[in-house]
Amino acid sequence: MSTAKPPRPPRWADRFLEWYCRPELLEEIQGDAYELFDVRCAEKGPKTARRAFVWDVLRSFRLSTIRKITLQFSPDMYKSNFKIAWRNMAKHKMYSSIKIGGFAIGIAACLLIALFILDELNYDRHYPETGRIYRVVAEMTDGEFAGKGVDFPAPFAKALKDEFPEFEKVARINPNSLFTGGGNPIRRAEATQNTYEEGFTFADQELLDILQIPMVYGDPKHALDEPNTIVITKRKADKYFPNENPVGKTIIANNNTDEPVKIGGVIADFPPNSHLQFDFLITMKGVEFYPGEGNNWNASNYHTYVLLRPGTDIVKLEQKLMPVIVDKYLGINLSKAEVDRVKRTGRIYLQAVPDIHLHSADIHDGMSHGDIRFVWLFGAIAGFILLIAGINFINLSTARSANRAKEVGLRKTVGSTREYLIAQFLSESLLFSAFSFLLGLILAWLLLPYFNQLSGKSLQLPWLSWWFLPSIAVSTILVGLLAGVYPAFYLSSFKPINVLKGNLSKGSKNSSLRSALVVFQFTTSIVLIIGTLVVTRQMNYILNKKLGFEKDQVMLLQGTQTLGDKTQTLKKQLQQLPAVDAVTISDYLPIKGAKRNGNTVWDVKKEQDGNSFGTQFWQVDYDYIHTLGMKMIQGRAFIEAMRSDSQGVIINQSLAKKLNFAQPLGERITNGRQTFNIIGIVEDFHFESMRENIEGMCLVLGNSPNMVAVKLHSDNLQKAVQDISATWKSIAPSQPIRYTFLDDSFAQMYSDVKRIGRICSNFAMLAIIVACLGLFALSTYLAEQRSKEIGIRKVLGASVGSILGMLLQNFLKLVLIALVIAAPLAWYLMQEWLKDFAYRYQIRWDVFVLAGVAVVLISILTIGFHALRSALSNPLDALRSE
């Protein structure tokens, strides 16, 4: 044999074999494997031999060869394990309650957020054909209409059905308030008093066919297929037709007695987790909102839903949609260049119905949706709180290891195995986990109403669901094992000889890991605090930003179109009231969700192609600018005396900039139907959420009588409202007055931002509480540990101040490190969040200072109590026992 080392089988495989194999079989199996290895080495070379060796080892891993699992499942042992765990828990009440309390808070937070997330994820999954139902979305990547939208022309649905056999059914809805979707006053045909109801939409019969909403009364196949029919939900049927079958009965909407609508059917209520929330579906049969609408491809007002045939290749279908629609319909009246541009930059795609709720943030559909990012955000926050609580558990368990070390040493000396000790420590953490879950469940149950208020949902703990209690049980075990595994291995690793000799340094071992964990806890808490501060500031920034109009003390009377001719009378009478400054009749208001009317306008002197701009086109009356406190920066507002103003238009700055006239006043613009003279330029005002930039705006004179805005100047708001109500009553005795205030409606626009802010701040608070609980216990413990040291220091002349400083500095160092890590992290995260807003608060250094000072103060208060107590203690007490 040569002097070269003989090849050896892979070490890890050999070890693995030794680890799993029963001792009595090992020699035979290992010997044979070695022999085979040598033979193969000689025959086929070491590489093959090694591979074959590994294979032999793996193949020998059989039930008959592996060691018996040495854990003994004797109930007595477990009884004693739990008994000891219980005694330990009862002995150190403070530490135990902090471990359990912190965990319980974390678990309650996780539970609540899990419920929230589950609810968010379960939208629109309840339809029988959910998998085949889609919403049609159009996306333009370029030009004036860039973005995603779901509004399509009236004939679009029919075109889809005619051109593509893949669509089994196509349905339109039109919930736009422009066409009396939204809210309307209604009454039973025989009643006189109207009630205001919301949740109206126009819909095709096919919508019922596609969604297959269960029908309480009526024929689901024919409920909406006659003109002037309506389908209402169960709850509205119960309200207006208690204990009777309303099918065939009539109701009157908007005082329109000429066209009563007949009830074609009653459907079950839309469940809360449906993105469609309507109570009244009016048929689209025979409805044209203006003559020729059915064939008009220039106005888009219809959301279109489709039912695909089974087995349709969606990608292929989507590729065909835009080209076919443009070539055959949309593009007929467009120039060649325009057709090409639309085909190049636009596409039509299908959005699965269950995706609508969480994945529509960038789609303009006039509905309020959830947002998948918040689902992730909240999930992460809950996870972090649980993690912080888990770290408390680990830190306290290992910090107090000195107390358990003697126990471990003694147990090992009298013959306990490491496995047994691990089992014992794990049972202990399981017991903790069980108590925490119990408390956490109770906490979650108590906090649920509050959380519902916070999140705007109506969640319930699903006690009776088959999966709930089992998954709680599984989580209990999982969390118990995860939190307990490190302390268990750590504590059980002590060598009895060292422990009993007293060599184990008290609690200081592993302090670097513990410090790292504390830093992690505080980093998380600080990020949450800074996040909360930034959200709040952004909120205030929006609510107080100069808007270009006056939102305070403006009262909005709704549903005024039902007064008919008397709307003008109302205006005149209101103007007489002493508390009233000005009154304007217009549906168009600078708050989100009010009426909108998109148009394209261009300079009459130029071609439409390439020079047209998308703008809002609002019909207002003479007092509009004055009532809403807008500012003219050029030209003048409408004047009643000027007859020619009916041809006049007031544009905003941003449109003026786009049109780029040298001298805009007197120039003429057109929307294709009518031409207008520019008589004034109004200062830009925010009429959409501040997430968006201010778009172009045209104000023209016109009649839009759904709403009346009243500007008040009164310290006695109550009196003013009373007066206005009285005036209303005298004009419309059968109609209850409905009003809101503009600033309320404005605040409503940002309710989701507010909600996020509130949820964040609540959970940030929970996180910091849990983290401080841990810090409190840890500092208490270490102060106890060092009581002798402190005693000696005092005897030798240390001052209270220096001892206090010494004790505080340890932890403050960690908190400061956390601050240094957290500040840039939070800054980055919040910048990302703020990108959502076109108008945003600039994060300043004071946010970080504020968060830092708050955290440092909280931790000083937390640590300080015990630090002070030990610093002030009489050294005699500490040293007496020595």
Place this chain on the structure above:
Amino acid sequence: MHRIHLGEFEELVLLLVAVLHGNAYGVSVMEEIEQQTGRSVNISAVHAALRRLEEKGYLRSEWSEATTQRGGRRKRLFDITQAGRAALEQSRDTYLKLWDQIPGFVPKTNMA
């Protein structure tokens, strides 16, 4: 005698242990299977069969002397027991009896 079931592979291993006569252990049995039948098996399968046969009482085993080979590990040498021999004979008789009942079958006699 109570009939204990003998699997096909077990029977083969049992036969080979008898053939190897005093030099039967995991590796030698495995190699013998390969040479005599052309079947390639994993060592773990041979070990499992040997263990089962020993449990059934058809084999007995003893340790060989340790050598420098095999990383100093001893061999476990197997030998067939009386019961094992009886089981093999019984198996053979059963087969022969059955073969005899196949019409037109002439048993091949060993000419050696």
